[in-house]
Structure formats: structure tokens, C-alpha cells
Amino acid sequence: MDELDFALKFPFTSEAKKLIGTMQLNKQIIEMGAERIRKALHGSSASRRVFNEPEIKDEIASFAAARMILGSLRNRFMTNIFAVNESKMVRNNLNKADPETLERISSRFGIKTKEGMLDIPTYLMYSPKSQHYRLINKKIISGKVRVTEAEELRLIEEAVRKHIEIIPIVKDAPDLIKKAGEKLLEELPKTEVKINVKAGDHPPCIMKLFESAKKHENLPHTARWFFATYLLAIGMNEDQINGIFSTMPDYSEKITRYQISHAKKRGYSVPSCATVMTYGLCCAICRVGIPTKWHNLDEKRKEEIRK
């Protein structure tokens, strides 16, 4: 893989940055940057086709332009969506990458497996927060945890996402950048989501999920499923639930609606506290047995638990 190709596929690297070091961000590149964000909003992770060196360089620069736009916008939702989408694109490229390239990317996050074993702190930093990746059910030998090749790729993807998510604030951005950002904001789906919950309305584990939704954070499948069954159980309708889920970076209306109606049709019940604990989502000692029983507690007890 030559350097140009490398930078195109991995635009977040310092090599890519160096390549476009002196390039001016002109109107066209800024527009391409905005398009990159737009693509993320629509959930398309297909890479754009480019044919010659100037085009490749523009494409790499569009990543930097997108970051500038996001840095001036400071919109958590858009930044998170962008990071998820870009890391998926990187993942597609990693799937096809040769071992050397893979090593070049993984080593910058300190992800160095030796005979399938990775050190625990690195594993904890980059493993997705889901049941499958819980340390407790993994093979562990003195400070190292066994990971499969597929798991290692997923860890790298997560590391890339975390890396891209950190975008420095851009103060006094050039007008072109500002305008591109404003336009993107206007284009955001207008179904504004109001999440109005106050402390004590729901058990702490659910409040945490509301907080994540408000901050547009990505949630693992088990968390979404638990969240959805709970919201159904307390009598929310499908539209309301869909609205809450629409705040998440990799939201797809079609899939979400299908899953919610499926859960409703099948009459899935809310998991017990013990199960919620195994998901790693329990964060308080309420002793209610099932999260919905929180609503049977008196206000004083709720207050105590919240403390």
C-alpha cells in the first residue's frame, strides 16, 4: 500500500495529516467535508471513488474539513454520528488490509496482540461495552486476555471511533466553515426529540440510559433491548420510543421501528435486576427485583437509593 492510498483509507492518521499539510481548505473541499458528515447522518459508509492524486488529496482533506466543521459546530450528536460512520469506513478498509497495514494502525493505539493475547488495560479501553466482551467470561492469563482476530478488529474500530470522536473546538472558524455547519444543522431531521425526565422518575439504571440518549452516545444491543422493553412496559408508544432511540449515533429508523414492534408483538418482558446486572447495566442497589418495580417505592426510599 503506498502512502497516498494509506492516507486515503486512514485519514485520521498523522501520515494523512502530513500529506495535506500545506493544502488550503477551499470551498470545494469544505463542501466535500460537509458531504462527509451528511453521509454519516444518512448512515452510508461506502467510500467515495477517487481516481487520481489531486482527487485523492482532496478526499483526504475533506476529512480534515469535516472535523473543522464539527469543531466549530460543537454538536455532540453530529460528532458522534460522524465518528461511528468514519470508524465503520476504516473497519471496511481494515478487513481488506494486509498484515503490515493492520499492524501500522493497531500499534498506534497500543493494541498489540501476541499469540492472540492482549494486555488487560488496553482491552478494557477499547472493547465494546457488551456482554460478549465482558472480561469475566474471557480467558485470562496473568494480565492478558485472549482475543480472536475478529475481536481484535472490532477493538481497533472502537479505538478509531474514540480517536475521531475527540475533536478540538474551533473558535472563530472561517465563514465558509461556519456556513457549511449552519446548513448541516438546518438539514437535521426536524422531529426534535424532547427527553424530559427528572431524577427519580425512573430507576437509576434507566436514568443512565436516558443520559446516554441525551448525550447521543452509542449503546450496546443489550442496553437498547432492556431500554425498549422497559419503555414499553411503562406504557410508552412506539413513536415515543422511536424518538428516544433516534438520538443515538447509529440510529436507523427502519431497524428501530421493526425491533420495537417485534418486542411489543412478542410481549418481551423487562429483564430482572439480576439479568440487568449481568449486562453490566446495574448501577445502584435498589433491591426491587425488576426495574419496573421502582415505581412501587415511596419517594423517601427512591431518594435514599439515588444518594
Added chain:
Amino acid sequence: MNDLQVVKEIFSEYYRTAKLVIPSVEQREFGIGNRKKIDARHLNFANISLFRTYLCNNTPMFVSHSTAYYEFPGTTPIQKKNWKCADIVFDLDIHAEGKYGAYAGLEDMKHDVARLVNDFIINDFGISKEHITINFSGNRGYHVHVRDPAYLPLRAEERRELVDYIMGQGLDYTKFFHFDDKKRLMGPSPDEGGYRGRLARGTIKLLNEKPSKISRKFSNEKDREFFISGINEGNWSKTTLNLKDFTTRLEEVAKSLPISSVDTDAGVTQDLSKLIRVPNTIHGDTGLIALIVDDIESFNPFKDAAIPSDKTMKIKFVEDVPEIPMVGTGVFKKDDVKELPQAMALFFILKKSAKIEK
């Protein structure tokens, strides 16, 4: 002099020569307390000697420092301190009824501490001894400080995963087993690390000690030995028992593997701006030193962590006090006047069960 002044003088005297070891003291935030554990925080000391002078002159009842290392530890608000990384601290606490109820549990808890350090922190997490400090909390438990550089940058959620691991949250040991193509039940062997090896070793131990807890069949030595010889190779089928639901027989073993006394209610391990008692300072509710412990098995808090002194003190009890085996005292009745070794007297004064008798 009132009681408090007497107590503070004893504390101050201790701090003059106390062994204070705080790695990177200049990067830590300090908190001190008199009426409660922390009355004031955001304090900061450039070196140990300034810290010592402060303790001798001001003599707070409680002293704690941040587990975190900051660029500007004395700055407020907390966001401006610039968090760099933080020690990983495990808090093992005894919850018991009554003022003196917890102390009987301190002896048993030592085994939990030893298991936490040896089995989990050293064996599983691969952290070497030099990065681990154990200290008595000064009251009802123990603190374990971990300072392995690779672990210090971990954020709250990642620390939570470590605590969950230790507490056994989310353990699904049935996943450790599978049937191979010869329909043999294959599972962990005792030489493996983590919960897998622990489950195998725990099962063998229970088989040898109380075989009927797993199956009455294993009371027969031959059956038992044959089965164990299989486990040693990761083959759990060397028995005539039905293997299909065999793993349910291991529930009791699985339950004994985690450490349940690691306190997560307080979120000590996850809290990145937590203030924790400074090792080797005095706990103001007991007069005992939060002593750094080298050999946990032989540690006796009421002997080893007492402020050293040959003096005695005369105190008058203001309430009945039950027998506390750990302290080695008998029952005291209200209005009893006793002359006790200084540390013991201090303990009852600070527990508000006695006053100095003049």
C-alpha cells in the same frame, strides 16, 4: 484541656515522626476533616515535609488524598485541575449492625484481602507486587492501592469492569463448558488463569472436602479420583453422572469464587476524583492508624495499628460497651472508670463511649 485537645496532641505527636509515603504527593489533591470526614478539600502540598508540618500544626481528625494525579491539584473547580490518571483503589468494607459490630469481621476479611491481592490483582491482572499497597482503613476494612502505570489511565467505566470482575458480576460459568465431537464434556483445567482455573480448582477442592455437595457418587474415593483426574486435563466426563445438566451442580463452587466484600456501593474504584484516607494517617473515629500492611495474614489492627505509647489513660464510660474480641476487652458498663492503655482509651473516647476522667 478538653478531650479533643488531648486527642489532637496525641495525633500531633504521632505525625512528627510518622512514616508518610505518598507517591507524587505534589500532584494530589488533599482533603481534611474535623466534624466530618471531609470539611475542606482542594488542598495541595508541594512535598511530604510541608504535609507533615501541616499535620503537626493543624492536626485534623481525618486526612485524605485524591487517588487521581492532577496537573493543578489545588485549583477549583475540579475540571480545571487537569486530571492525568489515577491509582486504582479497592475498598473492602464491613457492614454490620451496631457501633462495634463490624470489628469481629476484620479477621475474616483478611482472607478476602489476601485473595483479592494474590488471586485477582497479581495473578489475573498481572500486576506486580511492587505496584500494590495494602493498608488498614483505620476503622472497618482495608484499602488496596494499585499503581501499575498501565492501569492508571483507565476511566470510570473500565474500572467498573475490574470491580465487576472481582465481584463476579456477569459471570456465566456454563460458557466455560462445551461438548466435543466425542460427546465429552470439556471444561477448564486447574492450571488455567482467571475464573476458568478458579472454577476447576474450586471444584477439586470441594470434591476433596465435601464431595456430596456436588454428588453423593463422589463420596466413593475411586469415583472421585477418577473424575478429578479428568478435570486435571480439562475433561469433565470421567463419571457416570448425566453430563447434560452437570454444570448446574457447580453453582455452589461458582458462588464462592468472587470477592463480595469489595465495596462498590460507594463507587470508590470508579470515582476518578475520589479522596481516600492517606495511608499511615490516623482515623479520627477510632484513633487507629490506617497502617500500611506488609503481611496481611499476621496483621492485628488493634495491636499493630495502635498509636505506639507506653502511657495509660483513665476514662469513664458513658454507655455500655459489649465485648469486642478483636480488641481483647471485656464488657464495660456505663459509669465504669478504667485505666487503659492509651490507644484503647483513645478508641473508646473517639467512639464516643467514654470520656477522659480527670
